[in-house]
Amino acid sequence: MSPKELLYIEDALGHExxxxxxxxxxxxKxxxxxxxSFVNQMYQKHQELFTQLYQLV
Known part of the structure; x- marks a missing residue:
């Protein structure tokens, strides 16, 4: 993986x-x-995306 791709993944992890x-x-609140319940579902989806991105590294 190139340094630019790693920076992209790092940025995406920060967003997630x-x-x-x-x-x-x-x-x-x-x-x-x-x-x-809906917001908690969104939290779970972002947790899944974070995990998937993290596994790329």
Whole structure:
């Protein structure tokens, strides 16, 4: 893998980490259970994407 590709993956990992954190914080603040469930599903999806990207390294 080239250095440029590694930088891209590092950047993508940072974005996924940010999105996971944002989803987690948002879900904690929501009172609507259906909306909280949706945001938690988004968190799980970003966790999966983070894991897939991490495995590339």
């Amino acid at each position: 980490q940010f999105l996971k954190t944002t989803c987690q914080e948002t879900a904690q 929501l009172q609507d259970e259906e909306l909280r």
